[in-house]
Amino acid sequence: xxxxxxxxxxxxxxxxxxxxxxxxxxxxxxxxxxxxxxxxxxxxxxxxxxxxxxxxxxxxxxxxxxxxxxxxxxxxxxxxxxxxxxxxxxxxxxxxxxxxxxxxxxxxxxxxxxxxxxxxxxxxxxxxxxxxxxxxxxxxxxxxxxxxxxxxxxxxxxxxxxxxxxxxxxxxxxxxxxxxxxxxxxxxxxxxxxxxxxxxxxxxxxxxxxxxxxxxxxxxxxxxxxxxxxxxx
Amino acid sequence: xxxxxxxxxxxxxxxxxxxxxxxxxxxxxxxxxxxxxxxxxxxxxxxxxxxxxxxxxxxxxxxxxxxxxxxxxxxxxxxxxxxxxxxxxxxxxxxxxxxxxxxxxxxxxxxxxxxxxxxxxxxxxxxxxxxxxxxxxxxxxxxxxxxxxxxxxxxxxxxxxxxxxxxxxxxxxxxxxxxxxxxxxxxxxxxxxxxxxxxxxxxxxxxxxxxxxxxxxxxxxxxxxxxxxxxxxxxxxxxxxxxxxxxxxxxxxxxxxxxxxxxxxxxxxxxxxxxxxxxxxxxxxxxxxxxxxx
Numbered sequence: 001x002x003x004x005x006x007x008x009x010x011x012x013x014x015x016x017x018x019x020x021x022x023x024x025x026x027x028x029x030x031x032x033x034x035x036x037x038x039x040x041x042x043x044x045x046x047x048x049x050x051x052x053x054x055x056x057x058x059x060x061x062x063x064x065x066x067x068x069x070x071x072x073x074x075x076x077x078x079x080x081x082x083x084x085x086x087x088x089x090x091x092x093x094x095x096x097x098x099x100x101x102x103x104x105x106x107x108x109x110x111x112x113x114x115x116x117x118x119x120x121x122x123x124x125x126x127x128x129x130x131x132x133x134x135x136x137x138x139x140x141x142x143x144x145x146x147x148x149x150x151x152x153x154x155x156x157x158x159x160x161x162x163x164x165x166x167x168x169x170x171x172x173x174x175x176x177x178x179x180x181x182x183x184x185x186x187x188x189x190x191x192x193x194x195x196x197x198x199x200x201x202x203x204x205x206x207x208x209x210x211x212x213x214x215x216x217x218x219x220x221x222x223x224x225x226x227x228x229x230x231x232x233x
Numbered sequence: 234x235x236x237x238x239x240x241x242x243x244x245x246x247x248x249x250x251x252x253x254x255x256x257x258x259x260x261x262x263x264x265x266x267x268x269x270x271x272x273x274x275x276x277x278x279x280x281x282x283x284x285x286x287x288x289x290x291x292x293x294x295x296x297x298x299x300x301x302x303x304x305x306x307x308x309x310x311x312x313x314x315x316x317x318x319x320x321x322x323x324x325x326x327x328x329x330x331x332x333x334x335x336x337x338x339x340x341x342x343x344x345x346x347x348x349x350x351x352x353x354x355x356x357x358x359x360x361x362x363x364x365x366x367x368x369x370x371x372x373x374x375x376x377x378x379x380x381x382x383x384x385x386x387x388x389x390x391x392x393x394x395x396x397x398x399x400x401x402x403x404x405x406x407x408x409x410x411x412x413x414x415x416x417x418x419x420x421x422x423x424x425x426x427x428x429x430x431x432x433x434x435x436x437x438x439x440x441x442x443x444x445x446x447x448x449x450x451x452x453x454x455x456x457x458x459x460x461x462x463x464x465x466x467x468x469x470x471x472x473x474x475x476x477x478x479x480x481x482x483x484x485x486x487x488x489x490x491x492x493x494x495x496x497x498x499x500x501x502x503x504x505x506x507x508x509x510x511x512x513x514x515x516x517x518x519x520x521x522x523x524x525x526x527x
Binding site: 006 | 298316317320321337338339340341342350353355359360374375376377378379382383385386389393395396414417418419520523524
């Protein structure tokens, strides 16, 4: 379904639902710099442009890199090692996917051992696997953060909410692919152990990257899990 | 971000910021146009009034205008023609050159099996006035949305409406509107009213059969002869100004596939609690939450 925005160009409108963002995370810090003014033309910009020292440096680096890639062929070993970096790319190849599945599965296994830490919210929209956990015990959640950080080299953030809980959140780059054949659709309510089991089952069957996952907790402490195959990308 | 929606001469606004536990509404309210407001200055004046009310020197704004501010038409394109060429030709023949006109026309595709486009003819001066306001106040206009279409974005943001195979958005007012979406594609956009306890279509764009079925079900629901909606998997509703008995009926109806679009029950806010009927008036402002984790 499209989003109407009359600020765009008139004419036939594409289905821009996936790249239309009405709010950006950096809005708050950049808002004071937003000044709408008439931009000079393309040729005026080129004529008026005076290269700085950093431009010459950047140009030299580009020349060196181009020479490197043309003259000296990159070794396979180098390419493979770059794929080991979790944040290297949003595009998931088979190896990246296995690594990410392994990381998620291990985090869920670690979470099972934590009595005082529970899932708060999971969302796989917007190219990130967004994972939030919570606890009323700061020491426990801080200790858990250190364990996960050390084991999986992920960035975590701790915040507190208005109910005296501490929230531990992390994001893993995640891309959802279309799955024309797959019809798995899950809508269930259950306890945290059931939710973890359901997600680990999706991981085991390698289906998690083929749909949109959402987990929310309600007032009674029960979880609502939704998983639907993607047909939007 | 300050998100505003128009309901004729009344403008509803929310001012929200991101927080660790999701978006947080700092203030909300409504502003009504003064009787002597120059029609050309409406959007500049209302943005400026809300800017002062929210104590903002510079900010990002999202504006949803009333559907009465634009004109609609529908174009059927034969499969054998290139859609872009036909629409361009049709547009030049009927309206004139886009560059010379005072309107801007936006074409949105209905579901693929219909080969139809919904055309929205938007007055350029509205955009110019808003841009002028942004320039004068070191601010940015991020989005200009349209009535029920913004409420549909809200339903996707906060209620995951697009998880359903089909759903409908119902705007309740003196004149009602509905959007029907099947498989994430627009099936129809319909305007209707009540005459002698019966709902009558004023204007329909897209698949009229689906519109008729949905309206019939809403009519039965209002007259308490039926309590469920079967045309679509889920019905999301909100209201405009005024008192309408069907709103209470829908709120009280505990069927799982009918939900109110009340942003205040999904987003934290600093203010005192707001009753659900008043909360529904702000449904269209929720479109500014698109793209963030609610």
